[in-house]
């Protein structure tokens with residue numbers, strides 16, 4: 001029996017509420033107080049453990065209650081009792097066992113890969129095809145309705161070597177967006193700016209509001225209108241000088257196929273919480289590039305465990321060339337859940353080299369922040 005022929009004997013879950021440092025507004029909704037995630041632990045018969053995180057957002061991907069139930073009730077019987085080596089078969093079985101719940105499937109695949117990596121002594125990026133890059137440029141999103149607080153944060157980011165920010169627009173009036181872009185260009189010229197509307201614009205105003213932002217020539221303009229407005233996305237893409245990025249319009253490879261066919265964007269934000277796993281995220285990125293588009297490493301309101309999974313995916317996916325936004329563990333959560341800090345230095349994520357995801361969650365923190373769980 002090879003080591004990977006071990007049976008998966010345990011699945012434990014924690015639903016956590018993690019306090020955050022400030023309110024944040026986005027086109028589709030706000031976050032205040034805390035964000036909720038699910039942490040999953042798989043245990044193999046030899047005692048090895050693998051961890052994964054589901055990071056839902058109710059207005060975007062789904063609810064924490066649904067992600068928890070998907071894992072606890074519907075996916076558990078398809079995982080416990082299977083072999084560690086059966087990762088691809090397990091993920092295929094889980095894909096159709098419960099509709100949607102892509103965050104739950106991402107957590108499961110992360111935990112399977114972490115477990116496989118820890119048993120085999122390989123980092124997750126090695127299991128995903130090998131290393132394309134050892135560091136990933138980090139973008140930090142600015143979404144505080146009190147812009148003075150974001151200016152304070154910008155000073156800290158500049159000191160830390162961060163050179164990419166993404167301004168969340170479209171949650172207030174056009175003047176507020178233009179004022180903030182002018183301040184960024186004038187006061188922080190060394191920092192590159194991306195813009196994300198998070199679907200916040202109505203069809204009747206989208207052309208004018210996007211044109212305003214386009215005049216600042218940001219690196220890209222992300223998802224100005226609702227996810228299902230493919231026609232309008234294509235019109236905006238044809239109009240803008242800056243590249244247009246699709247985020248909410250593209251979850252998995254199936255959406256990506258339609259997005260490429262209908263030419264709705266110049267690039268796509270790839271998120272494991274949307275695609276339903278790391279492998280499907282890689283597929284989205286490869287389809288994008290094969291169709292002449294670019295790919296960016298997006299995320300949800302995540303803790304460090306999900307950041308690690310995303311970092312390993314991007315490390316092994318040369319097509320994801322626009323950096324990443326794994327900033328919440330460092331700049332947004334009051335306290336992250338990992339045993340040691342999510343690795344960021346000089347404005348970049350440092351890809352871990354240790355087996356599995358490289359860092360474990362701190363079990364005491366999981367118990368401290370748990371609001372529901374099967375492991376207590």
Ligand code: MG
Nearest residue numbers: 196198222247
């Ligand atoms: Mg976005």
